[in-house]
Amino acid sequence: AQSVTQLDSQVPVFEEAPVELRCNYSSSVSVYLFWYVQYPNQGLQLLLKYLSGSTLVESINGFEAEFNKSQTSFHLRKPSVHISDTAEYFCAVSLGAQTGANNLFFGTGTRLTVIP
Amino acid sequence: DVKVTQSSRYLVKRTGEKVFLECVQDMDHENMFWYRQDPGLGLRLIYFSYDVKMKEKGDIPEGYSVSREKKERFSLILESASTNQTSMYLCASSLWGENYGYTFGSGTRLTVV
Numbered sequence: 001a002q003s004v005t006q007l008d009s010q011v012p013v014f015e016e017a018p019v020e021l022r023c024n025y026s027s028s029v030s031v032y033l034f035w036y037v038q039y040p041n042q043g044l045q046l047l048l049k050y051l052s053g054s055t056l057v058e059s060i061n062g063f064e065a066e067f068n069k070s071q072t073s074f075h076l077r078k079p080s081v082h083i084s085d086t087a088e089y090f091c092a093v094s095l096g097a098q099t100g101a102n103n104l105f106f107g108t109g110t111r112l113t114v115i116p
Numbered sequence: 117d118v119k120v121t122q123s124s125r126y127l128v129k130r131t132g133e134k135v136f137l138e139c140v141q142d143m144d145h146e147n148m149f150w151y152r153q154d155p156g157l158g159l160r161l162i163y164f165s166y167d168v169k170m171k172e173k174g175d176i177p178e179g180y181s182v183s184r185e186k187k188e189r190f191s192l193i194l195e196s197a198s199t200n201q202t203s204m205y206l207c208a209s210s211l212w213g214e215n216y217g218y219t220f221g222s223g224t225r226l227t228v229v
Contacts, residue, residue: 009156032216034217036220041125041223043220043221044208049216049217051216090159104210104218106158108157109158
């Protein structure tokens with residue numbers, strides 16, 4: 001069975017400070033990995049994803065995540081956060097080789113609050 | 117641009133009412149999903165569908181039903197709304213056989229009073 005763990009439910013950080021949101025998964029097969037962001041009172045938007053190739057993936061707004069197969073992790077980082085980064089962040093895992101309908105599994109989310 | 121549209125952003129209903137939440141996607145996706153989101157509990161899958169007229173129960177189907185008469189539309193039905201169904205409801209869609217993630221709608225915040 002696969003599961004996704006986001007250890008930190010809330011992360012407060014000062015503006016312009018670095019941040020890391022942690023995500024670990026358990027799976028016995030190869031996976032695809034995703035980070036979604038949810039701004040207040042909105043749906044989830046895809047932030048970045050790892051499917052194959054380079055283990056470091058980047059988003060257009062300065063976030064990056066690194067797939068670490070040995071650690072089964074996909075932590076999200078940003079070197080300097082802005083107020084506008086305040087949101088909830090969800091890590092998700094899909095089973096890379098499996099087809100079918102319900103194939104994406106979500107963590108419980110981390111609420112990032114950027115303090116001025 | 118790929119789009120999933122949920123008909124209402126905010127909805128207030130009375131206990132016992134029958135409630136319909138509508139979701140439409142314009143991407144020709146086979147798969148559609150309904151989640152509810154509550155603080156501290158993350159996303160919980162209610163129902164999903166992989167084809168017209170097909171439906172599968174998710175993790176918390178009790179108190180809900182769904183309808184998929186057309187490929188682009190997936191409706192969530194609360195047969196008799198209760199206060200514990202007050203929540204944010206999120207619809208999503210994806211392509212069959214693709215593990216490239218889901219596309220989400222903007223959500224419907226339902227309050228049952």
